[in-house]
Amino acid sequence: MVSFVQFSYELSLKHESEYFLSRPIYAHINSDAMRHNLERVRELVPGSKVWSVVKANAYGHGLASAFEGLKTTDGFALLDLAEAKLLRDMGWQGPILLLEGLFSQEDIFLVSDLHCDCVVHHIDQVDWLEALSEAKHGASSHLPKIYLKMNTGMNRLGFRPNEYKEIYHRLHASGYGISHMTHFANADYVDRSPSVDEQAEIFHQAIEGFEGDRSLANSAAVLWHHHMFFSDWVRPGIMLYGASPSGKYEDIEHAKLQAVMSLNSKIIGIQHLDAHESVGYGSRYKTDVPIRIGIVACGYADGYPRHAPDGTPVWIAGPNGLADGKVCRMAGQVSMDMITVDITDMPHVDVGTDVQLWGNFLPVDAVAQSAGTIGYELLCALAPRVPRTG
């Protein structure tokens, strides 16, 4: 694992120079919308503190923008020590939670330097933390705070309830301050087992009599289950970015969230097709009547989902711009750098007309749903070659 290639160089070149302005695609990141969405969290769970989840470069939005929009949060939660370092460099002095804790024993030094709190979800991490405590003679002021993770039915990370007590006592005996956490498998479903109620019940039974804060609620639980139990700390992620935890826009339509990322581009070509012609790779889309196709500078190498079928919504500007636009329909297979859209009903559209792939005019979840996925995936998948503007 030597010689890390100069990928960063390439990207910084791209984003520092003016060259990237050539291709017309860009993502606008609206920090005000993030701020608004955080306020919505506070209105829904007024007694809880908020871990704003900003892992994966703030779900593709850029950590700097997220810091700008979310700096009134109580803490930031993420995975990666590089992101923790960046937050400290930007001036964040509050809590940072590492959602998967230590990946190796060596991480402990960086975690201490950066004053991060740590999730503990497997037994090796307990061994590493005991060793640290011995080295520090158990002085709790020098030890990271622990979020001990219980597996209450997600069956991904964490200790079973019957193991939890022993782990808790081991860490407690080593001088660690311990909070309790679990994660819901089905907070965005009404009919699946284990339900939020079942998981919360298991959790509360297992920690009965233990000291420490409790953290249960992700975005879905904040939106739809906040009245069922109290979470000292909630952990919203996707709702901060204005997309739906369920992947269905109609589920958040009345939650007054605002879209944070708008992915915009332009028409770069037009084709007039006769009846019985076809469009793109595999000639998937076939015409019954003459139509007009607009070619948009956005493809799967920008992060647009390749599996989006014909009919996927694309927002095309009207004669007076994007706000005056309407939904048109994809026609033909998504290419690496282009999509093709039926613009027959939009005679004003020409090379240079503005297009929105998703954002304030077209919910990312509507595009994701058409492509058989959820908004999360599209936001995270935005490619580094797409410049972000703020």
Added chain:
Amino acid sequence: MVSFVQFSYELSLKHESEYFLSRPIYAHINSDAMRHNLERVRELVPGSKVWSVVKANAYGHGLASAFEGLKTTDGFALLDLAEAKLLRDMGWQGPILLLEGLFSQEDIFLVSDLHCDCVVHHIDQVDWLEALSEAKHGASSHLPKIYLKMNTGMNRLGFRPNEYKEIYHRLHASGYGISHMTHFANADYVDRSPSVDEQAEIFHQAIEGFEGDRSLANSAAVLWHHHMFFSDWVRPGIMLYGASPSGKYEDIEHAKLQAVMSLNSKIIGIQHLDAHESVGYGSRYKTDVPIRIGIVACGYADGYPRHAPDGTPVWIAGPNGLADGKVCRMAGQVSMDMITVDITDMPHVDVGTDVQLWGNFLPVDAVAQSAGTIGYELLCALAPRVPRTG
């Protein structure tokens, strides 16, 4: 469009520091395999010159690695002036082709500075180039070389055959040297119309009597149609990276291509499940009998396809490492940062065991096919948070 956020800063921080070594996922880029794949192109079409297609950061592999592996090519083809600039900075003095040509009239200055050849696919580009020629008094030594694109049935970019002649004469009269190109819609299908033969026939008829090189063949045409027509310049992309143009690994199994990108990670957690339990979001995977689940540090925010179903292949190392490994099966919904794999038959697997998501042991196309897409998309979608090693 002001204040481009400091995304590059974040990434360079990440890739320059040692922090990123914490999470165990990384992509190994094998430049020798790229070199080998380019040799395979030369063996298949010995009389043709080769535009190596390196758009989209070399299909996610990193342009620096691609330059290292492909520097014996005849030219590089790409979209983005930032990538052209990077190739020049790395010392490439040969031809560079901009596959979508100018996005705006202002691009012409950078194109001239960087000595790029330009595709011309719509009428505005012709107007811009005529204006340039007038400014330069038609001195061909100062004008970019043109690849004039004909739409022979792809119906995406380019001029119809009946328009082509007039455009050709306009550019020729302005002093431009002109090559002819088209793009196939169905070179990876045997039964779809328009076929490669039909498109090549239309193309050759329309340029009859015109001077200039011809460029027709993409990877699929190089692999499967190279005996049908001659292409002065071929334009392989995906085959240089060792994946299949059709998205089906069996189609290239005998073509002696080598995988270039290997995406590797590790097991970070283990769960023992009883019968009638479930795994992950939506509790999609349900157990009939007791099983053992390995949790791998790789999720859709790393570029792994979220729509991969239960049963998608994942390569898990054996007791003697990755080469001693075997295919296991995904069990449960892909999360943002993790996948869950059935490792019941692999008793040696523990936290820290090596895993390959795709690469030299597991074709990317096998994973893509399971997820309903093609290797191209997965390679391009590799997230910036995943470090590349070379």
